[in-house]
Amino acid sequence: MQQYIPSQPDGFNKSMKSAISDDGVPVLSKHYVVPARCGVAVRLAAGHSLTITNPTGWQVCDFWAFNASDTQEYMSMPHVHTDLLSISPEVGDKLVSNLRNPLLTVIQDSSPGVHDTLIAACDANRYKQLGCAEYHDNCADNLRQAMIAIGQVAPVVPAPFNLWMNVPVLVEGGLQWAPPVSKPGDTITFKAEMSVYAVMSACPQDITPVNGDEGTPSSLEFVVNAG
Template identity: 35%
Template sequence: MQTCDTQTTRIAPRTGVAFTLPKGAALTVIDPEGTQVSDLLAFAADDVREVISNGRTFDYEETIALTTGNRLWSNRSRVLLTIEEDTVGRHDFLLTPCSKDTFRHFYPDKPVHRGCFGNLAEALASWGITEDQIPVAFNCFMNVPVHGDGSIEVLPPPSRPGDRIVLRAQEDLVIGLTACSAYASNGGAFKPIDYRIDQGGEVPS
């Protein structure tokens, strides 16, 4: 478990962390070197059975192209996070965190890694969150185009060094955050992710 302040914290390549984010605080997720993905999970701090939901978010926001001004909703139809700033404009909320099974399926010639799923499970265990409670993550900077025939592919992220996304907490939250471990997600180069928490600010009514 990590504690955070307004200083920037680095997540080492292919690892993950978890921390609390109080209502009203802003979380800035930064790609310090470019072309990296960060899987983000958010749980309600007072009941971790409430968690971000891609289905609710797509439904209520009426888009899968989430960016500045969009909100991330929970499985109980409450807004957990609002995107206040986004210098990339492309993120994924379709694909599940990479796991050992992901590596066996897509990279049979590569060493098996526990992936973002395993990293999130370990980091979130302190809050009593089990593997079965880990949903589809909001994958910051991940580039997953959807083609006209319905097919999808994973391309390298368009993020450049220093690009960021800023999300404001609408409730007290537990956050899980990673520096992605999968080859396709980050162009095959495993890099760190930085984040910062700013405690100030008011939650819009």
């Protein structure tokens, strides 16, 4: 059996060529694109803000953050649940790490606020379960490639903050796949509480209705500002 290495992608796509710079440091106020089906990493200094835009309204963004000084510390959804006593972060909420330190604060959200914190990132095995015989682009590999592209390594693939992903929790406790309720041009903004690598994946899911009923992955946009 092949050894599992968390930082090693199972396959490759344009994420390896989509880095905004060699070290992920952005030009402030410059608008960047996360290509459809790909991932991009950006380094945020403490106090900087990151605004992510959903041009089509239906595109889900798998989103992660790692402490730039020690990537073994990363945004952890189970710890966020404990800290907030909620599975739905809102404006003003801090997003904490696996060491319970605040990494980011949600400071703006133009959408209805429907995001997911329960579902793991799609990966190669997930698409095999969905019937794909060939390699399928996936968010886990997009994370790994995006970090490699800026000279970093993702030590693990944490459960992401799935922006604009709509997974209703049913009364009996079940979950349901549903199309996003966000609209074209919706944005969400985070403030960095410490220097972090933020990673965005334009989710390539085209089998379930995660990216809308048409299942057509599209690009995302982002900009970093000082304060």
